[in-house]
Amino acid sequence: MILQHNKKMEATIVALEGRMDAITSSDYEIKMKGLIASGERNFVVDFEKLDYISSVGLRAILATAKQIRSRNGKFLLANVHGSVKEIFTISGLGSIFPFYDSIDSAMAFFV
Amino acid sequence: MIKIEHLSKNFGTLSVLKDISIDIREGEVISIIGPSGTGKSTFLRCINLLDCPDGGSIHIEGIDLLDPKTNVPKIRQKMNMVFQSFNLFSHLSILENLTIAPIKLLGMNKMEAERKAIDLLKMVGLAEKARNFPDELSGGQKQRVAIARCLAMEPKIILFDEPTSALDPTMVSEVLSVIRSLSKKGLTMVIVTHEMDFARDVSSRVIFMNEGIIYEEGPPHQIFENPHKEKTKAFIYRVKSFNYHISSPDYDLYAMNAEIEVFCEKQILPRKVRQNLILLVEETLQLYHSYLSKVSLDLTIAYSEKMDSVELVFESTGEEIILISSEPGTDEFGLNIIKNLTEEIGYQRIQDKSRCTMKLKKV
Ligand SMILES: Nc1ncnc2c1ncn2[C@@H]1O[C@H](COP(=O)(O)OP(=O)(O)OP(=O)(O)O)[C@@H](O)[C@H]1O
Numbered sequence: 001m002i003l004q005h006n007k008k009m010e011a012t013i014v015a016l017e018g019r020m021d022a023i024t025s026s027d028y029e030i031k032m033k034g035l036i037a038s039g040e041r042n043f044v045v046d047f048e049k050l051d052y053i054s055s056v057g058l059r060a061i062l063a064t065a066k067q068i069r070s071r072n073g074k075f076l077l078a079n080v081h082g083s084v085k086e087i088f089t090i091s092g093l094g095s096i097f098p099f100y101d102s103i104d105s106a107m108a109f110f111v
Numbered sequence: 112m113i114k115i116e117h118l119s120k121n122f123g124t125l126s127v128l129k130d131i132s133i134d135i136r137e138g139e140v141i142s143i144i145g146p147s148g149t150g151k152s153t154f155l156r157c158i159n160l161l162d163c164p165d166g167g168s169i170h171i172e173g174i175d176l177l178d179p180k181t182n183v184p185k186i187r188q189k190m191n192m193v194f195q196s197f198n199l200f201s202h203l204s205i206l207e208n209l210t211i212a213p214i215k216l217l218g219m220n221k222m223e224a225e226r227k228a229i230d231l232l233k234m235v236g237l238a239e240k241a242r243n244f245p246d247e248l249s250g251g252q253k254q255r256v257a258i259a260r261c262l263a264m265e266p267k268i269i270l271f272d273e274p275t276s277a278l279d280p281t282m283v284s285e286v287l288s289v290i291r292s293l294s295k296k297g298l299t300m301v302i303v304t305h306e307m308d309f310a311r312d313v314s315s316r317v318i319f320m321n322e323g324i325i326y327e328e329g330p331p332h333q334i335f336e337n338p339h340k341e342k343t344k345a346f347i348y349r350v351k352s353f354n355y356h357i358s359s360p361d362y363d364l365y366a367m368n369a370e371i372e373v374f375c376e377k378q379i380l381p382r383k384v385r386q387n388l389i390l391l392v393e394e395t396l397q398l399y400h401s402y403l404s405k406v407s408l409d410l411t412i413a414y415s416e417k418m419d420s421v422e423l424v425f426e427s428t429g430e431e432i433i434l435i436s437s438e439p440g441t442d443e444f445g446l447n448i449i450k451n452l453t454e455e456i457g458y459q460r461i462q463d464k465s466r467c468t469m470k471l472k473k474v
């Protein structure tokens with residue numbers, strides 16, 4: 001999995017690419033922990049280029065969401081589509097998160 | 112009519128027929144099916160003594176075929192064989208192909224033999240080719256002539272070894288319909304064939320041979336609709352399978368996925384099926400994760416071309432594993448995914464093995 005982040009005024013955008021599975025999900029968690037520790041509060045996760053997610057990935061997403069919310073931060077998911085969206089839905093996690101269909105619409109949340 | 116007991120045959124160190132026993136009654140039509148190289152042709156050739164058995168006994172209408180005093184050519188008149196490759200005499204006309212043996216072996220006079228030959232050629236729809244030579248006929252026509260020639264000897268038993276395998280697909284049905292009509296005349300027939308639909312509706316009994324034994328036998332509806340044993344199922348449902356052994360919690364997920372992908376590609380499974388399969392395997396292995404340091408696990412993925420279905424079997428050896436418990440606190444997302452991707456989940460405990468089978472939902 002490739003992870004990139006891009007700090008904007010209102011939030012940090014974290015872009016996921018490739019596969020988020022039993023092996024790569026820990027990379028995501030480490031990265032997020034680092035960003036949270038460095039004081040970032042609001043996040044938008046960009047799923048545009050993610051092809052695959054398993055329940056390990058879903059749990060990692062949920063865990064970071066909880067951490068951020070406990071710090072009164074915001075955690076938004078954007079561009080969740082295709083089979084990844086389907087997996088969110090069938091796992092039961094889909095209804096917990098609102099999905100934003102673009103980075104812009106997620107960012108609009110902060111203004 | 113034919114009684115075979117403990118028949119065995121080796122070619123050098125290769126044991127081709129292992130211990131075959133069967134009773135074939137008069138008027139029965141028996142189809143023999145099974146994978147290539149399993150000994151089907153050898154079995155027929157042994158019945159006809161074209162190959163000499165190494166052990167066991169064969170009785171035809173009470174006569175011991177392996178008794179040196181037995182008149183084998185005489186028995187062969189009663190029991191004739193039709194080959195995949197027709198084996199017509201190319202230098203003789205079609206008519207002569209049919210009359211030569213009755214004249215020479217049965218002592219029939221020429222006129223009578225020819226009259227009979229013409230009748231038989233009519234029966235297989237080839238009376239107008241009587242004066243032609245084999246080279247002037249199509250494959251399907253040659254095979255029909257070969258069947259007529261076989262009938263000219265008035266056999267009680269006919270052995271067919273893949274009578275349609277050498278034919279163009281367009282000519283298969285003309286030959287099968289001739290054989291079908293014979294089955295209604297009370298002839299005893301043993302037919303080795305790869306034509307499953309034909310075997311299903313022509314036979315009174317079907318024998319599935321595998322690795323030199325009669326692995327399963329039964330009426331056609333059993334063998335084709337409801338085979339009881341594992342390898343019969345795999346053969347009938349045209350199952351292709353893939354195995355992967357997992358012996359530690361640090362198994363290589365990507366190496367396994369790559370192999371699953373290759374398997375799916377070979378079976379030309381759609382992308383969506385592949386994705387679901389890989390997800391289902393990962394999710395299930397997550398449930399096994401805490402056990403993987405204690406038990407070893409074998410994953411089998413079986414694809415049935417005929418049923419267009421994918422089945423997964425996770426078999427662990429060692430302590431019993433309760434994979435999906437309803438206790439709270441278990442991995443809910445994983446379980447939801449598994450439930451959504453499968454049509455059926457089953458468990459079995461056999462001795463020290465726990466088996467979990469899943470049927471992938473169709474997409
Ligand atoms: N004359 C021979 N000498 C040595 N090995 C032989 C001989 N005839 C057959 N075999 C071997 O015996 C095995 C069974 O062959 P057989 O021809 O009976 O198989 P089969 O079930 O008829 O297969 P297929 O469906 O391909 O016709 C094969 O491994 C074959 O190579």
Ligand SMILES: [Mg+2]
Pocket residue numbers: 151152153273
């Ligand atoms: Mg053969």
